[in-house]
Amino acid sequence: MDLVIARPEGLYCPPGDFYIDPWRPVERAVITHGHGDHARNGNRHYLTASPGAGILRSRLGADINLQTLDYGQRLDHGGVALSLHPAGHVLGSAQVRLEYRGEVWVASGDYKVEPDGTCAPFEPVRCHTFITESTFGLPIYRWEPQQQIFDQINAWWRENITLGKASVLFCYSFGKAQRILHGLDPSLGPILVHGAVEPLNRVYREAGVALPATLHASEMDKHDPRMRQALILAPPSAAGSSWMRRFGDYSDAFASGWMRLRGTRRRRGVDRGFVLSDHADWPGLLWAIEQTGAQRVMVTHGSVAVLVRYLCERGLDAQAFVTEYGDEDEGAPTEASA
């Protein structure tokens, strides 16, 4: 019996009668993490990992009917033993482990395998069937160790200070922004953030994640001499908007896994691209799949066909699962008009 099937509302567990990251409103939703394509409004009951509670409440509303589960803690629902395990993607992100009559399935949600210091690191979970994402499921996607990327970002910031320019870094406001903050060298200058970023910073700090001090962008004027030493974190939607005028002369950059593609960077029209992703790269996906020991692999979103074919050639029973998950990262090349 399949412990998870694809239904029009989302991924469904028949014996447990609940959904995982449903894209249409349902009675019971297990949420792997708070990104918009996985955590949606309108469900009656939510279950998520304890460290993600603040994120879900800040994004879906304080009044949602939310139950939390610590990582590794078991919950029995309709004979299905459910537990959540760190996915290493963003604060509170979890893989969902389901056990029923000796069968074990794990639904990964989104994950990355390099520990980043802002959330619990990815933990491989043995299972018979593994449901994996495949956002960067192509062999060209191989990430450099994140410290090298942070060194590049700090060097770019330092260089802009020498040139008397502010540094504007565009990145997704939940997860990526906090990871970058964690990797910045705050001794270089003040760090300003867009209004979309600060509420998430607050949730991370309340969860005990160490982030450097940040100022709201409106707290500093462009005539303030410190502006020329400042680094500003902003969502990609702020690019080209009048909000940018307050920074005077600046250099801009974009941090995303999609910056691996030169075309994406060119279309973004920014001075620099930093290749930094909260998803597993190609070797990371293959490593994670191997660690589960699963013989059967279902691939949900991203480069599905390529990963399915690769796994089948290696003797695994792999297939595609049609879902409505997208990519939370606004740098994705599918948004050709952006």
Ligand SMILES: [Zn+2]
């Ligand atoms: Zn995500």
Ligand SMILES: [Zn+2]
């Ligand atoms: Zn996703």
